[in-house]
Amino acid sequence: MSRFVSYEQAGVNIxxxxxxxxxxxxxxxxxxxxxxLAMPNGFAGLLRLDYDERLFKKNYKNPVLVACTDGVGSKxxxxxxxxxxDTVGIDLVAMSVNDMxxxxxxxxxxxxxxxxxxxxxxxxxxxxxGVAEGCRQADCALLGGETAEMPDxxxxxDFDLAGFGVGVVERDRVITGKHVRPGDVVxxxxxxxxxxxxxxxxxxxxxxxxxxxxxDTPDGLEGRTLGEVLLTPTRIYVxxxxxxxxxxxxxxxxHAMAHITGGGLVGNIPRVLPKNCNAVLKRPSxxxxxxxxxxxxxxxxxxxxxxxxxxxxxxxxxVVAADFADSIAAKLKRWGQSVYQIGTITPGAGEVVLxx
Numbered sequence: 001m002s003r004f005v006s007y008e009q010a011g012v013n014i015x016x017x018x019x020x021x022x023x024x025x026x027x028x029x030x031x032x033x034x035x036x037l038a039m040p041n042g043f044a045g046l047l048r049l050d051y052d053e054r055l056f057k058k059n060y061k062n063p064v065l066v067a068c069t070d071g072v073g074s075k076x077x078x079x080x081x082x083x084x085x086d087t088v089g090i091d092l093v094a095m096s097v098n099d100m101x102x103x104x105x106x107x108x109x110x111x112x113x114x115x116x117x118x119x120x121x122x123x124x125x126x127x128x129x130g131v132a133e134g135c136r137q138a139d140c141a142l143l144g145g146e147t148a149e150m151p152d153x154x155x156x157x158d159f160d161l162a163g164f165g166v167g168v169v170e171r172d173r174v175i176t177g178k179h180v181r182p183g184d185v186v187x188x189x190x191x192x193x194x195x196x197x198x199x200x201x202x203x204x205x206x207x208x209x210x211x212x213x214x215x216d217t218p219d220g221l222e223g224r225t226l227g228e229v230l231l232t233p234t235r236i237y238v239x240x241x242x243x244x245x246x247x248x249x250x251x252x253x254x255h256a257m258a259h260i261t262g263g264g265l266v267g268n269i270p271r272v273l274p275k276n277c278n279a280v281l282k283r284p285s286x287x288x289x290x291x292x293x294x295x296x297x298x299x300x301x302x303x304x305x306x307x308x309x310x311x312x313x314x315x316x317x318x319v320v321a322a323d324f325a326d327s328i329a330a331k332l333k334r335w336g337q338s339v340y341q342i343g344t345i346t347p348g349a350g351e352v353v354l355x356x
């Protein structure tokens with residue numbers, strides 16, 4: 001036995017990292033648009049904010065950069081359990097780009113960070129494939145990332161994801177919520193299910209209390225396996241909402257937006273409400289996906305807790321001028337969204353009121 005110790009003996013395989021880099025580059029390149037200055041094997045990614053090519057001309061007058069960072073939470077544990085790695089990357093992108101969209105920003109670029117016990121090039125390639133798909137859905141460039149092999153930190157088979165996104169918005173078009181007023185209409189855009197929030201509670205209910213497996217097809221989930229439902233990726237709302245905002249370059253008809261993440265409707269909508277306004281939501285006004293009543297019954301979970309933890313079927317909210325509510329909803333429906341008029345703005349104290 002050699003008296004010399006190596007990095008590989010300590011648990012880190014440099015050769016596997018080189019193989020991984022080769023395998024993921026095509027995923028990154030598939031997200032590059034005319035802004036990106038490609039530099040394979042570079043130490044940093046380059047992206048032009050403004051460019052003057054006739055076909056792709058895009059120039060900003062007073063640009064404000066918008067940055068967001070997030071992870072996927074314990075949903076990655078379910079992906080590891082199911083050995084399904086190609087969708088949680090979509091969730092990762094969604095969490096940041098949907099957040100920056102709230103202020104009216106257009107996503108520009110995204111960076112990912114993958115940390116795991118053992119670097120398996122095929123696994124990382126699947127993870128990055130999902131991140132790239134999320135970036136394509138968000139019309140932003142996956143400009144680079146980092147992979148960390150950490151056998152002393154993560155158990156065998158475990159991994160984690162984090163991401164960082166940057167977007168841009170014209171300063172005079174930043175959406176702050178200050179234009180919200182009584183009489184405005186609250187529109188809700190459908191979620192695909194849990195998205196990426198509430199998984200600690202969902203996992204506790206499904207696997208500890210109900211003792212189910214990912215391959216089970218319990219009653220109430222319309223014949224789908226539990227794994228399929230829990231790993232459904234987060235909906236990315238960027239394309240239809242950026243398109244919508246571009247239709248109203250002068251009029252301010254979208255007064256506020258909220259990404260419904262941890263805290264649910266009752267926790268996220270107040271973040272964009274003036275202190276003198278309430279959002280009164282009518283609970284029967286939108287369909288609730290089967291996973292939510294399933295979890296509530298299996299828990300059991302109190303009504304108040306369900307609305308505090310989960311999105312309950314609404315992944316994004318727009319507060320819009322009443323005169324434009326129908327036309328905005330019609331546009332979003334034409335562009336593939338399920339849209340519901342879920343409430344109105346009334347005088348109040350900056351709270352959400354749920355009415356049955």
